[in-house]
Amino acid sequence: MLSSVLLLLLITGAQAAYYGAVITNSFGDIQPFVLTYNFIESGSSCQEVDIWHCGGNCTTPPFYAIDESRNEWCQKTEVRIYTTYGPRTFAYQHSVGSSNWIENRNGIVTPSLKISNDFRNRSDISKPNSTPQTTILPLVRVPSNCQRNINLLISDPDGDDIRCRYAAGPECNICTPPSVLSLSSSCSLSFSPTNSSAEGPYAVQMMVEDFPRQTITLTDGNTGVQEVKTTSIAIGSIPFQFVFRVDPAAPSCTAGEFLPRFLPPTPEHGVQILINVNQSLKISIRSEASQAEITELLFSGPPGVTKNSSGSGNFTLTWRPIAGDGGLNYPLCFVVQANSSGSVYQSDLRCVFVTTGNTTVSHPNTTTPQPTTITLTTTTNQPTTTTTPPMSSTPNATPVPGPYYVLALDAMISTTLSMKNDSATIMNLIKEELKRQGLPSDIIVKLLSSREVGVTTPAP
Incomplete structure (x- = not known):
């Protein structure tokens, strides 16, 4: 006898956490100008970053692994190429799925990323503006008793004046800067020795802006409308976010x-x-x-x-x-x-x-094999979709250690086994299949509920 059973399973792993991001864009030197959009995002696992950024299916466009620190963080990047972008002012606000920042001392919870740039033609370089270009590790750490200066490396393709500041207003949900760091407009971060009560992680939410070194004119290629930008008005602004951890004092x-x-x-x-x-x-x-x-x-x-x-x-x-x-x-x-x-x-x-x-x-x-898709229903009954990512075709591919989250899997199976008498065997088979699809071997699978929806007898 073949029975069909609806199962609600709870799949449990470690807590997911957001570790920051950097978004930049730039234009090439050959007309028609091509826009390169680079999104770098960091989380507690590679699979979590996939889920936040592209619902788990990060093959089109590819989302490449940069590096990871096992059991702590993973950083990935997406590079998009645009040949059509329009002569306009560009502003984009990005939310990171349902994730929260790693628990931190300055009380930042919900991630928020805002990038802005002006795609109108600049009078000084005869092409649209490129934002500052930079990167950062997801986690920078220092002992509480040690002085540390962090000199960020930031360039601007157009030779503009680069200035840094902490995010404010609509650029973040909670904008409290880390109390243990001083930030200069020249993009240098300074940490001074502090006591043990200040130890722990801090969320750093910065904005990096480029200002013209002389007054320029921006021209809309479609309408001819112009706007003047002085040396005190930013052309582009990018989010720059990471975690700064103050560790216990070092012996030296x-x-x-x-x-x-x-x-x-x-x-x-x-x-x-x-x-x-x-x-x-x-x-x-x-x-x-x-x-x-x-x-x-x-x-x-x-x-x-x-x-x-x-x-x-x-x-x-x-x-x-x-x-x-x-x-x-x-x-x-x-x-x-x-x-x-x-x-x-x-x-x-x-x-x-x-x-x-x-x-x-x-x-x-870039062609990447299509992943196997598992449709999930969360415990809040909001439908989501995650995927078991394939091995990336990039040279720096690393196996994903996730998932690091709690999910409810709503599934129907057909089996000759009985949920009443053989539930342990069925649960073990489901766990083995999830492991075969790429989930880690230490996942915990619990049966929340089951319901027989039909009984069929195969034809003789």
């Missing part, structure tokens, strides 16, 4: 003891590295921490960067730009982490510019 703040320090041939902060399209770039990174064990290198940069370790404190970042990267200037930031008696110590943040030769601005189409 001297770089190279507990806190890793960089050694040659590690490139200096702010260095520009030139590379031609379709040539491989290798960046050697060497570090030491005499009183701690160096465990990993963490980075944020363009899609396709891979990392390798060749012994304690020795790492290599490798990148091979494709045709669509020609003429672009990518920031690449990294830190080294060490561990001692369960405490984690992070080096200074170091960033370089990677500039590619050639000025081809078209990106090739």
Whole structure:
């Protein structure tokens, strides 16, 4: 006898959390101008980022993994190319699904991202404005007793004046800046030693803006209407968000003891590295921490960067730009982490510019296998859809460790087994199928309810 049964299952994992994002856009140098839109987003797992950004199906357009710190955060990026954008002022407000910021000391809960730019023709460069270009790791950390200056690396393709400030007003839901950080308009963050009561994570919500260095005119190509921008009026504004964690005090703040320090041939902060399209770039990174064990290198940069370790404190970042990267200037930031008696110590943040030769601005189409889709109903009865992502075709692909959330799966199965007598066997089969679809082996599957909806007897 074949019975059909409706099941409501609770699938449980760790708590999901948002770790920040950066959104930029830029224009190439060849007419008709092509707009490149880059969205970098960070969460507690790679699968969570997929769900927030594109409902779980991040294959069209691809959402590439940049890097991840196991059991802590994952950073991904989406790059979109637009040939039609219109001569207008662009403003976009983005909400991050149903996720909340990681629990933080300054009380920021709901993420909010606002980017604005002006796509009208600039009189000084005869093309639309490009926003500042930058990146950041999802989590920057420092011991509570150690001074730390964080010099962000930000460039502007149009040579504009770059200024930073904390987000305010409609740019965030709660806009309380982190009390332990000082931010200068020149985009330098400063942390001074504090007491243990200030330890913990802080949500950093910043805006990076570009201002013309001289008065310019913006012209609407369709209507001819013009607007003047002075040196005190921003043309573009991008969100810049990450988590800053104040850790317990370190036994020593001297770089190279507990806190890793960089050694040659590690490139200096702010260095520009030139590379031609379709040539491989290798960046050697060497570090030491005499009183701690160096465990990993963490980075944020363009899609396709891979990392390798060749012994304690020795790492290599490798990148091979494709045709669509020609003429672009990518920031690449990294830190080294060490561990001692369960405490984690992070080096200074170091960033370089990677500039590619050639000025081809078209990106090739990318084909990625279609994932298997599971339709879910949440416990609030709001329908959502998530997917089991395939292995990415990008060189830096890493297996997704998620899901890190609680879901209710509403499903119907047909089986010759009885829910009354064989429920344990059925639950185990369902769990094995979910694991086969890509969910982790440590998921917990609970039966919330079941209902027999029909009984059929196969024809003899």
